[in-house]
Every structure is written in C-alpha cells, then in structure tokens.
Amino acid sequence: QVQLVQSGAEVKKPGASVKVSCKASGYTFTSYGISWVRQAPGQGLEWVGWISAYNGNTNFAQKFQGRVTMTTDTSTGTAYMELMSLRSDDTAVYYCARLATPYYYYMDVWGKGTTVTVPS
Amino acid sequence: QSALTQPRSVSGSPGQSVTISCTGTSGDVGGYNYVSWYQQHPDKAPKLMIYDVSKRPSGVPDRFSGSKSGNTASLTISGLQAEDEADYYCCSYAGSYTYVFGTGTKVTVL
Numbered sequence: 001q002v003q004l005v006q007s008g009a010e011v012k013k014p015g016a017s018v019k020v021s022c023k024a025s026g027y028t029f030t031s032y033g034i035s036w037v038r039q040a041p042g043q044g045l046e047w048v049g050w051i052s053a054y055n056g057n058t059n060f061a062q063k064f065q066g067r068v069t070m071t072t073d074t075s076t077g078t079a080y081m082e083l084m085s086l087r088s089d090d091t092a093v094y095y096c097a098r099l100a101t102p103y104y105y106y107m108d109v110w111g112k113g114t115t116v117t118v119p120s
Numbered sequence: 121q122s123a124l125t126q127p128r129s130v131s132g133s134p135g136q137s138v139t140i141s142c143t144g145t146s147g148d149v150g151g152y153n154y155v156s157w158y159q160q161h162p163d164k165a166p167k168l169m170i171y172d173v174s175k176r177p178s179g180v181p182d183r184f185s186g187s188k189s190g191n192t193a194s195l196t197i198s199g200l201q202a203e204d205e206a207d208y209y210c211c212s213y214a215g216s217y218t219y220v221f222g223t224g225t226k227v228t229v230l
Contacts, residue, residue: 035219037166037221044123044207044209044221044222044223044224045158045160045166045209045211045221045224046123046221047211047218047219047220047221050217050218050219057217059216059217059218060218061121061218062121095165095166097166101213101217102217104171104172105152105154105156105171105172105213105219106154106156106168106171106172106211107156107158107166107168107211108168108171108177110165110166110167111165112165113165
C-alpha cells in the first residue's frame with residue numbers, strides 16, 4: 001500500500017539544525033512530490049514547502065526561505081527536510097505528504113509525523 | 121502569505137448539518153479551483169476529505185461536500201455522526217507552487 005514513513009522524534013538545541021526523513025513506498029516516487037507541513041502544539045497546520053521528486057525543484061513558504069532545505073534520494077525513495085537555526089517556536093510535529101503540483105493540487109497521503117522539540 | 125480564515129468552532133447534533141467556511145483572497149481561494157479539506161483527529165495525521173473544491177476521494181462518505189463562491193470555500197457535513205468530531209482545515213493553492221492552510225475549525229457533535 002502507499003505509505004510515507006517518517007523518522008523518529010528529535011530534540012535539538014536552539015541554533016542547531018534538524019533533518020527529518022520521509023520514506024515513500026507503494027508508488028513511483030519520481031511521479032510525485034513531497035510537501036512538508038508542520039503543526040505547533042495546540043496550533044493549526046502550516047505549509048512549509050514542497051519538493052518535486054521528479055526534478056528536485058523546490059518551493060517554500062516565504063517565512064522559511066533561507067532557513068529550510070529539501071532534498072530527495074531517488075535511489076531509496078526518501079525525501080528530507082532540513083531546518084536550520086532552530087528556535088523554540090520551531091517546536092512542532094512535522095508531516096510529510098504526497099503532492100503532485102501541477103498535476104494535482106492536494107495532499108492525499110500523509111506520514112504519521114515527526115516531533116521536533118527545541119527547548120527554550 | 122496569511123492563513124485562510126475559518127471559524128474556531130462549529131457544533132451540531134447527530135443527524136444535523138454543519139457548514140465550515142474558509143475565506144481567503146483572490147490570490148488563493150478566489151483565484152484557483154484548488155481548495156482541499158482535511159480532517160484531523162487528536163494526535164493523528166490529517167486526512168484528505170475534499171479536493172478541487174468539491175471532489176471526494178474514494179472512501180470518503182458522501183455526507184461530506186464542498187463548494188466555493190468568490191473568495192470563500194465551504195465544507196458541509198450532512199447527517200453529522202459522532203466520528204465526524206475532529207478538527208478540519210482548508211487548504212488552497214496560492215500560485216507559484218505554494219499553498220496556504222486555514223486556521224482550523226473544531227467540529228463538536230453534541
């Protein structure tokens with residue numbers, strides 16, 4: 001079945017970086033992209049950005065530009081999101097989701113989430 | 121990019137209908153027919169319920185429906201059931217391969 005399996009929880013110090021992985025299975029990885037969405041404790045969903053697994057093109061929400069990188073490893077079907085210069089307000093659950101702009105414009109398969117904690 | 125505006129909460133009795141609004145701008149909701157809706161139960165990942173304004177993925181009950189008028193999209197749950205109690209988020213394409221989510225609405229089944 002189609003699924004996205006994310007890496008385990010992380011605790012990082014302020015100013016450090018975190019790299020979260022998302023391994024896809026059950027579909028042709030390079031036919032879609034991966035979107036990253038985060039949710040701070042008790043808060044709503046926030047779109048972070050997207051990477052095409054086909055050509056590696058990326059697009060980020062303005063507030064994350066310069067602080068986030070997204071990559072893929074097509075040999076293993078894995079997407080990565082690295083967030084740098086971490087602050088306490090980056091504490092959140094980070095989800096990956098399948099997305100295929102411009103072929104379709106919705107996130108139909110989601111990972112279970114990775115909790116990133118940045119103590120203040 | 122500002123979050124789309126949703127009511128904080130809506131409620132209804134079993135069997136009733138509730139509607140959640142999602143208001144954006146001409147740069148997102150009003151400019152594209154690419155609004156999707158997600159259901160999220162506590163401590164769970166979001167689940168796609170509606171895409172392209174009004175289309176339902178396979179397996180989503182037909183009591184969930186979506187529509188759009190101008191800069192406002194809506195999700196209606198007809199015949200409310202206990203398992204529909206959850207948080208709901210709209211999401212719109214905002215151009216240049218970017219997306220924006222709504223503020224989220226908690227649906228309570230009385």
